[in-house]
Every structure is written in structure tokens, then in C-alpha cells.
Amino acid sequence: MNRVIPALAALSLAATTQAETVAPLPPLERVADNALEGDKNAWDFVEGITTEVGQRQAGTEAEARGRAWAVAWLKAKGFKNVADEPFMMPTWIPGEPGRAEIVSPFPQSLAVAPLGDSASTGPEGITAEVVMFKSVAELQAAPEGSLKGKIAFVSNAMTRTQDGSQYGFAGPTRWVASGIAASKGAAATVIKSVGTDLHRNPHTGGTDFPEGVTPTPAGALSNPDAANLERMFQRAGGKPITMKLVLTPQNLGQTQSGNVVGEIVGFNRSLPPVLLACHLDSWWMGTGAVDDGAGCAIIAAAALNAGKAGQPLRTIRVLFAGAEETGLWGSAAYSKAHLSEPIAVGLESDFGADRIWRFDSNFRETNPALHKKIAAAVARFGVSAGSDVAGGGADLNIVRDQKGALVDLQQDGTRYFDLHHTPDDTLDKIDPVQLRQNVAVWTQVVGILANEGMSIQTGTPIPSAPAIAGQ
Template sequence: MKNKTLLSLLIGASAMLSSQSQAVTDDQKVILDLLQSNAKQDSLSYDVIESLTTEVGARYAGTPAADKSVQWAQDKMKALGFDKVWVEESKVPQWTRGDLTAAISGPYPHKVVALALGGSVGTNGKELKAEVVEFASLEALQAAKSGSLDGKIAYVGYRMERHKDGHGYGDAVGARVAGASIAAEKGAVAFLLRSVGTDTNRFAHTGMMRYSDGIKKIPAVAISNPDADLLENMLKREQPVTFSLTTSASGPTGKTATIANVIGDVTGSEKPNEVVTIGAHLDSWDVGTGAIDDGIGVGITLAAGHYIAELPQRPARTVRVILFAAEEIGLWGAKDYVEQHKGDMDQHVIGAEWDFGNGAIYELTPGVGAEALSEVRSFAEYLAPFGVGMSDKNDAKGQSDMSALGEAGQPAINFSPDGSDYFDYHHTENDTLDKVDADALKINTGIFTAFAYWAATSETNFRK
């Protein structure tokens, strides 16, 4: 705490009791108001992001930086007052990016800004040059005849749309994930993709792709949106356009790497075995510094745990912060967490994750039992003055990693922040600290802290 002690804030918060639904008790409101006030006055969540991005930076699974982030997270949790901190390790396939040179080689030569997609094979240091065939969408590529792309490079130019809730990502990402194998099946020697992003900056967006079994593996590369425009302008001239790629050492290594979830508990005072989980993923892509994806989530959840740990009286249930490993390459850490905790998953009361957005939270969506809905509605009423509405749906499973816990039976709350600019920076060199909306971060930290405390003091069985 930088200006006031928790005790003095607690005394001051007693004057802030509101007249909202009594399902959130007056005693809870005192502390909830305290936690909200604390988060708004403090810069802890931002300071955590600054520390992570400065002292560690990009932390792709299986790299020395990822290992460093695990130690960083343990040290940070202990310093912030978590009374139990540990790691749970597992293994993942290892991939290396290698160097990449990309260019439109004819009829009008231009250098191109590009990034290999995660998991892509390379060219073994040799130049791969071929004619480009354009497709408007993944569906158009799928409709191409077998053999029609022999010796060619397939290019999908679908442009992602900007939306507050980020749903344009779902429409665009399918080509990134599956395009290479579909192109190879038609005879292509490489696959190009307009970056899955909403920016107009000249940098590319990486992200995971998958090869289908039994189909030749070909290089898969995303190019920046301005370079995609350039390529398409050239293709409009109705003459052959050739593209060249050269990569060194890129591709699966055939080895495995150790990853680790970092877990910290603020142990409950009465029901320590009942766990409220809040989470984020600790890993990032190997570009940028991972400030927004998912440094924001790391900052919010660690700050929330700290604020609750410093309360004069711990909540009844345990608040657990899980910093998941290897989310970017397929939720490996989350899946391992479920496996390691399958014997006590019924003690996971409810969970929430931050892994999307940069603006303020505007909506919550529950995923709870019918009887528990009234309790969630009461909490939503408490959050209404902060601009948060409640969805009429009740189908939340948890974002990203938390979805694995949701599928295993943990109830969830999904918080929806304004993600209008999220995909301007997502998976790029431009995902850096200066892009974080510090004002929205304070609001969101307060909301996550309030959620964790409310759920940890509630007597509700969120499964019923």
C-alpha cells in the first residue's frame, strides 16, 4: 500500500455502504468497497506488469525466459503475501522459430514483414520461391480442387473485423490454425496468411497452427496487413506474382521442454479446502514483451491476491491464483492442472480468468447452477455502478485456461472487457507495456478482487 494502510481504508469504507440487494451482505459490502477503493488508488497491478515485461520479457514455452518467468512468479507471489506458493511441472513439445526472410519477388519486388506461425516447419535455410494463388477465405481454399495448387503458394486474405467483444477473431483464426494442411493437401508448397489482427501497422501477428496427420508439412507464415494489401494490389494486375521465403532452423525440434504452472494460495480461514480460482497465463509469444497477452492478467490476479491477503480477516474460502503455463501453444498447463487436481476438482468452487481485452469490464456472464443465479445477480447489482451489466446467458465455462477447469466441472464467471484494440497488438512485436490502459487496469483489478473476495465469503454452492 502506497498511501493508506488497509486498516485505515477499512475504517473509511464503512461509510460507503450502499442500499443494493441484501444477498450481498452489509459486511461483504464494507470489504468490497474497501477493495475497490484500494485498487483504484494503487498501481500494483501495473507495477507487476512492468516488472514482468522488464525483468523477463517475452516468455515462450520451452525457452530460458519461460523458465525465468516461473522463478519470477514464485518470488513475486511470496513478496505479495501469498502464504502457499508452489509449481506443478509437465512437458510440452519444443518448437523454435528460426530466422525468416520474406519478399514479393515478382513482378514488382518488395520486402515483406512476416512471422512464421507457431509450430511451422521451415525451409532448411534454402529459398522457397513460387507463384501465389489467392483465396478470399479458408472456405474458398477448402473448395479448391485437389492438385490445383501443385508447386504454388496458397494465400488466404481474409481480413479480421474489429468488435468490442473480439468475436471477429473466431471468424479469422480458423485459417491460421488449419490453412497449411488444407493447402498442402491441394499441392501447395507453402501457406501465406493475412495476419489475424485488426491493425494497419506493418508488423505481423503470429499464433499457433496445427498440421493434420498424414499430410505433408509446409511452411506457414503470416504477413502484415499493409503487406497483405500490397500483395493483393499486385494480384489484381492479373499477371503471375511470385513470393519467396527463406527460414533457418525453424520447426519442431523433436524434443520436449519442461513447463510449470505457478500457483499461490491465500488460505481460507474456515474452509481452506474450498477454492476460488482466478487465473491468467504466464507464457507469451516470443515477440513483444507479452504485456497485454497476458501480462495484464498476471498483474490483475496477483494484485487481487495481495489485497485479499492483507485484509485483517481472511475470507472463509481459499483464494487461489493460477498462472498457467503454455497457454499459447494449446492450454498445456491448464490441462495438466486438471489432471493433477482431478481428485479435488469438486472443491473448486468457482473461477474466472483474464485473457482478453485492454479496456474496462462492461459485462459478466455466469456459468452456475440455477439456484446460484440469484446470488450472482446480487453481485452483478453491486458491480452495476462500475459499468458492469449481467448477461442473460448462463453458459460461461471460463476463458482460455479456465475453460479446461470449467469442462471438468468448475463453475465460472466470464468477465467481458472492451477488447476493441486488443487485436491491434495480439501476438506481435508491438505487445509492449506502453499499450496497457492503466486507468482501465485499475477498474478491472478492483472488479476481479471484489469477485474473488465475494465468492470466497459466499456460502453459495455455485454448482446448484
């Protein structure tokens, strides 16, 4: 008698019995896990908008094409109540590519890009002596009027961090240095780029001039060129360093931008929705893949996935904000238009496409049960529970204005500032595996929030209201 066959049959029966005793994953968990391996919507979005539209400078025809593209994409994917909500904004464009040259004592060209809201040198440019400052604090200490007719150069290096915290340290070099220099009489300002790469790619971004200070030309030098200029000062032996700077940006006055919105409609329309935000505009140099095409791709894919798990209790609304880069105009316009409409909780994706490693909320103390539930649910994706108070992204003004609930899904920013606001912000820098991890985590979190019947911020019962179903 062959004893192998009965033995195999016994093993098969045991395996079947064991499989039957393992509970299947709930729909949300199953959809989130599937997204980790198979999500295609996020890549479809970011590949499509960077290929068919490309760079989307705020307030321009290119940004308008981006909104039209996004509206069509959302409708094709089944989002409801899709709209482009227009608003007016002051519009700045970069003009011709910037040029910087050291005239003496070491003649050579430098890579430079204009900073947002700065003024033009005119096509003939400015030629002037350069004065170097190692930090914004050193520039602030310069005597009033001491920079009259000169070009201020502020050199302040940035280093890589996972959480991007060095941006707060180095950012003022771009945000305020040109305004300070102008107030002290400078004809123009150049800065070391606020970034961490060593490519000859200047990092652009907005700058600011205080009230009463006339804007002056301002540009960012690539990090290698800024380092070269520092060495020139070391070798010049006290001789003046002269630079010719040509920057030709323009202010176009008021033009139209807009916020694109769409919804996965919840069963109970009387409950405040979950708001997922990103921004659709980008600076002109790259194609806006990392900043912030990926963010819009992630939130849209997560909303779709949460809907796949079954119609959510709450509506999930996506907000593709316009004109974030040049002054958070879309965020402010959305809050102004919708402030009277309560939001349950806000989340934003605007830090690239690398993996999420930490979860934070601003209701850890007021609704610990929900905070712990989310933390436990995302642990399987390698996401830790943080203790910081979530502040929300730049496009969540409405939630902050309402003093509402916020969630931050912290992405790994180690390489983000290599790409941020540069020509290198292109599709090839996105890792599809890490992009899918973002979608999986967002799917899980959004699904939990969209099916929460209690107040998200406090965990208390919501005053009874009739369920209003609708599309």
C-alpha cells in the first residue's frame, strides 16, 4: 500500500483547515496592501501631467493647461463634482535665462536663476562690486547704506536631513536676504542656492521685500558656483570682485489661476469631508514632477483606493491648489471661498515621492484612540508614530483657519532638496516603488478618517444629522 498519498491528503486537509481559520483582510487593508504592489493611478497622473503639460508657472497659460489636464483626468477616473475654481493673483514670470559673470579679477561665468518677485536689471544688466556675507545675520549687521550701488552675496550652506528641517535654517537666505540687502542700498543680491546638490543647477524660489522697500534684482547661484565665488574672495587678497548680473523677470499684474477640486462622495453628506491637498503649479525650470506633481498623484490615487474599499461615510475631497509657489494664493483663495464649510481633517502631500516614515497628528492628545488606531494601521508599511504636533501643508489654510484636525504623513526628505526648484525636478527622479508606498499609506489613513463617525479632532459624538446620500 502506498502510504505517501494518505499523508499528502492529510497535509492538504490541514492546510485547508488552517486557511479557513485565518480571517480575510478587511476591504480597506486589502486595497491598501494591493496599492503597495500594484497601484498605477499615481504613476499615470504624474507621468501624464509632466509629459503632456510640463512646467506650470503660476498664473500663466501653462498652469491653465495643467488645470484643464487635471480636470479631465479626475473626471475620467470617476471623481464627482470636479471643478476649476478661478481666482486672480499677481503674476511674476522669470524672463530670459539669467546670466552672471565675474568681470574681475577672475573672469568667468556663473550659473544663476532669478528669484520670484524680484526685479529686473534690464537687458543691459548691472555691473558692480560684490560684497560677501556668510549668513543673513551678518548681512543684518551691515551698517545702513553700506551696500549702496553694490551686489550683496549671501553664502549660507544647507545640509541633508530626513525631515527637511534644515530648510528652516537655510531658507531665510532666499526668503529675506534680498529685502534686507535692498534696505541697505544694494543694487542687487545673489545667494548660494537653498539646496543640497552639487550640480550647476540654481535653486529658484520666492523672495520677499518688506513694505516700503523697492524690489531689486535677486538671483540664486548654483552651489558649485557659489562655492567658487567664496574661493575667489579668499584669493583676491582684498581686491574688489566685480560681477555683471543680467536678470529680466517681469510682473504681469493680475492674471487668473485656479484651484481644481474633485470628490469621492461619501454616504453621509452632512458630515464634514476629509480634505486631501497638493499644489498643481511648479516653477519654470523643471517639469514639476517631485514638486508637486507627485503629491497630487498620491492624494488622487489614495482617494480612488479608499473608494474601492466601499463608499466611505464621509466625502473625500481632493484640492489641487493653484499658485502655491509664488505666495500660497490658491490656499488663501480656497479658504476665503469655503471657510464657512467645515472640514473634518486635512492632509497634504508636498514633499516629493520618497517613502513615508512617520505619522503625526494634532489630535494625539485630544483623540488618542484615533491617533493610536492610525499609527497601528500604518506600522506594517514601516511608518512610525511621531509625537510632533502636525501643522499641515501650505495648501491647508482653510483647516488652520478653522482650527481643525490635521495629519502629517512625513516623507523621507534626504534627497528632496537636491531637486527642489531646479531643472532636475523631472519624472526620472521618482522611484515607482516608493511612490506606491506613499499611496498605500495614504490609502490606509484616508480610509480610516473617511469612515470615522466621531469628531476626528476630539473623538466626541457628532450632533445627530440626517444622512444625506448623493453624487
